[in-house]
Amino acid sequence: MHRWSQLFIPTLREAPADAEVASHKFLVRSGYIRQLGAGIYSYLFMGQRSILKIIDVVREEMNRIGQEFLLPALNPRELWEQSGRWQVMGENMFRLKDRKGADLCLGMTHEEVMTDIARKELRSYKQLPQIWYQIQNKFRDEPRPKSGLIRVRQFTMKDAYSFDIDEAGLDVSYKKHYETYRRIFDRCGLKYAVVEAHSGAMGGSASHEFMCMTDAGEDIVVSCEKCGYAANLEKATSQLAPARDLPGDGAPEEVHTPGMKTIEEVAKFLGVSPTQKIKTLALMQVEPDKKNPGQVKTRPVIVLLRGDHTLNEAKLTSALDGKEFRPMHEEEIQRVFMSPAGYLGPVKVPALAAGAQQLGSVTQAIILDALPLMLADTALKGRKNLVAGANKENYHLKNVTPLRDFHPTEWVDLRNVAAGEGCPNCGGALVVGRAMEIGHIFKLGYKYSKSMGATVLDKDGKEVMPIMGCYGIGVERILTAAIEQNNDADGFWLPPQIAPFDVVITPTNVKDAAIMGAAEGIAQKLEGAGFSVLLDDRDERAGVKFKDADLVGIPYRINVGKKVTEGMVEVVSRSTRKSEDANIPGIETTFARMVRP
RNA sequence: CGGGGCGUAGCGCAGCCUGGUAGCGCACCUGCCUUGGGCGCAGGGGGUCACAGGUUCAAAUCCUGUCGCCCCGACCA
Numbered sequence: 001m002h003r004w005s006q007l008f009i010p011t012l013r014e015a016p017a018d019a020e021v022a023s024h025k026f027l028v029r030s031g032y033i034r035q036l037g038a039g040i041y042s043y044l045f046m047g048q049r050s051i052l053k054i055i056d057v058v059r060e061e062m063n064r065i066g067q068e069f070l071l072p073a074l075n076p077r078e079l080w081e082q083s084g085r086w087q088v089m090g091e092n093m094f095r096l097k098d099r100k101g102a103d104l105c106l107g108m109t110h111e112e113v114m115t116d117i118a119r120k121e122l123r124s125y126k127q128l129p130q131i132w133y134q135i136q137n138k139f140r141d142e143p144r145p146k147s148g149l150i151r152v153r154q155f156t157m158k159d160a161y162s163f164d165i166d167e168a169g170l171d172v173s174y175k176k177h178y179e180t181y182r183r184i185f186d187r188c189g190l191k192y193a194v195v196e197a198h199s200g201a202m203g204g205s206a207s208h209e210f211m212c213m214t215d216a217g218e219d220i221v222v223s224c225e226k227c228g229y230a231a232n233l234e235k236a237t238s239q240l241a242p243a244r245d246l247p248g249d250g251a252p253e254e255v256h257t258p259g260m261k262t263i264e265e266v267a268k269f270l271g272v273s274p275t276q277k278i279k280t281l282a283l284m285q286v287e288p289d290k291k292n293p294g295q296v297k298t299r300p301v302i303v304l305l306r307g308d309h310t311l312n313e314a315k316l317t318s319a320l321d322g323k324e325f326r327p328m329h330e331e332e333i334q335r336v337f338m339s340p341a342g343y344l345g346p347v348k349v350p351a352l353a354a355g356a357q358q359l360g361s362v363t364q365a366i367i368l369d370a371l372p373l374m375l376a377d378t379a380l381k382g383r384k385n386l387v388a389g390a391n392k393e394n395y396h397l398k399n400v401t402p403l404r405d406f407h408p409t410e411w412v413d414l415r416n417v418a419a420g421e422g423c424p425n426c427g428g429a430l431v432v433g434r435a436m437e438i439g440h441i442f443k444l445g446y447k448y449s450k451s452m453g454a455t456v457l458d459k460d461g462k463e464v465m466p467i468m469g470c471y472g473i474g475v476e477r478i479l480t481a482a483i484e485q486n487n488d489a490d491g492f493w494l495p496p497q498i499a500p501f502d503v504v505i506t507p508t509n510v511k512d513a514a515i516m517g518a519a520e521g522i523a524q525k526l527e528g529a530g531f532s533v534l535l536d537d538r539d540e541r542a543g544v545k546f547k548d549a550d551l552v553g554i555p556y557r558i559n560v561g562k563k564v565t566e567g568m569v570e571v572v573s574r575s576t577r578k579s580e581d582a583n584i585p586g587i588e589t590t591f592a593r594m595v596r597p
Numbered sequence: 598c599g600g601g602g603c604g605u606a607g608c609g610c611a612g613c614c615u616g617g618u619a620g621c622g623c624a625c626c627u628g629c630c631u632u633g634g635g636c637g638c639a640g641g642g643g644g645u646c647a648c649a650g651g652u653u654c655a656a657a658u659c660c661u662g663u664c665g666c667c668c669c670g671a672c673c674a
Binding site for chain 2: 012014015016018019020029035038109140142143150151155157159219437438439440472474476509512539545546550559562
């Protein structure tokens, strides 16, 4: 049993001015954490207790499928050179030198060290599969730490790595993690969605993100409540209600649209819907020039979307094979379109033809390489008689029909899915909401086995590379997500599994021997029944203690007050705020029944 | 990195324009009082005004620079 009067739980009436999100405010106010620097936090008694409870859950579930290691945070440069990530990680990696001048870094993740162990130790397929995990501090020099514990530079991660002999084996290891993660997050009482994520640069491999639905999150998730479909906005697709085309078979025809630049203005002026318009975006692809180091190579990219749609930049980046882009400058637009911005359209614009890149000589390839790319969103496919810019000041074109009047280099899905559109699986209305990533599982394939040279002998005595997976959980994010999902004006409540205490016992007057005696007795009995108990034995007014109890995340409170003379106390649930009287004799069984029905 | 904001007591803030004494609420300490929702009264402690340089008889206040922190955009558990 813990006595509040002897603990350090520095609660605050007011939140620090720079805290924005609920979890940050309450973590500080409840005395869970204190800030040391940007994205660097100390966990005090209550915070650490909760983190340890979360780790207990994670460890218990992980131990069912894997083996716990603990790897050093301090890593030598050479290891990271071998995987190529000494360069790739760039500014995000904390780097330091030892006294001899050798380069070291603080681990951001541990594929390198795990693979190093694997390559030194694993010899035979008979040793596979292996699942190795650890719960350890990670260091990332984030460009912008924010929102309390949500985005920090040092944090606790459960990271796991699997080694299998073949893809079928990896599938099994991956599935084990998927299920384990579900159990962990369920036990932590979180509302979350599992979404398919970017398969990333490694190609072909599966990846799922576990996303907690909360406005404090930094990602946007599209989900269907009907069938359970969920996807990151960067990947989400939808069924669109069919758009009506304008009638007729006419050729493109200029119309005077004086001073009208926006989709809305033009649509209104011409009496058409934005869905009958083409939105033309002029972007410039930018990549490092291989021939002239330090220089950049640019290439215009024309993006066509339906008038009411918006561009998803991540989708475009994927369509450009990961290359970056920026809006075109005014003079670049002038050069490519021979038109002022605001009147751009796809007709008679030079662009690389579909499939043109594959054929032709080297000289042709160089010429083709400079032509603008024209990427059209699939929502425009099969449409006709659209309205688009005429590439001429104050004019638009009517009757623009794709594949007759212009020929995109490629049709791609580029648009943002919007709320209310049809679920791609079942047609149900899609919901768009913010979410925070709490876990990520990933089929790595052979990336590290290959770059770092890990091999084992297979059944036939042939040297083969083990296939890997990696799996991460942000421990602090479980805490922040739980707070974001469970708070009100007075504080927050955590599920008992991850709360620092199961119950706080609040004697209303510590100087009243009957009350205090009863409180002590109840605390003992509950401890005996396996609950973790915080006895608020401080000589404070009841109001102060109630306020603190409401603040600090403990799911249940037992008020011990005047009713002790009748042998009664009140059991209050923090989440529902419902209070129930209970007899003191047998309180441990009554409480157990209320808490674990 | 680009853009914006803020650094005065543990927390929340005022003072700064118009230079001269550092102030308020909460928290903290002592005493009394009170004891079911941050109670009341009285007394008290605590500040190199982020740092450095400059202007001035005199700088929290004006000028310059540096650092730190927060927020908005490109990355991630």
